[in-house]
Amino acid sequence: NAGVTQTPKFRILKIGQSMTLQCTQDMNHNYMYWYRQDPGMGLKLIYYSVGAGITDKGEVPNGYNVSRSTTEDFPLRLELAAPSQTSVYFCASTNRGYRETQYFGPGTRLLVL
């Protein structure tokens, strides 16, 4: 039982490039989330999903897109990378959402130059 896995661990992008951050969970959780953490700050919600085919915006969605075609996978797409997207990205999942512990992946560190 691997929990929540994320790839890649680290990536450098040039301004204007695109990439997809991968997230997979093997706990059969319905709810999945993408957060970003900037230095000295707490985690902020980018997008979330309550099940396959259902996604919605969080607090800071601009510049990102998501899809959820299976229960297990919740990829985050960056189009036209900007320096402001330099951050550490965490994926999380939980079973029922509200009042439940969210389990986090190890994170993807992204540097946009």
Next chain:
Amino acid sequence: DQQVKQNSPSLSVQEGRISILNCDYTNSMFDYFLWYKKYPAEGPTFLISISSIKDKNEDGRFTVFLNKSAKHLSLHIVPSQPGDSAVYFCAGNGGTSYGKLTFGQGTILTVHP
């Protein structure tokens, strides 16, 4: 508008003594709170939670206290151990059906041998 605040960026404690980490919140819709611990280059891991119907929850060396009237919670670690050295985040949950967590900025705890 920072709805969850951890006003102490860092805390240094001697091994064996008590560590007290504080957290204040402003959103009255929060009714469930969680503490996460984060080591460098890893994702946050769940530590302990508390529902707003309680004022205390204990798990081994970790105790969380909630003062609803003051909108304040604290995490006590007794006795502190060097392995507890990490960043601690508090998070509030409530007001949404999808389980959004609102995080504080984190407190760096260093436990000296």
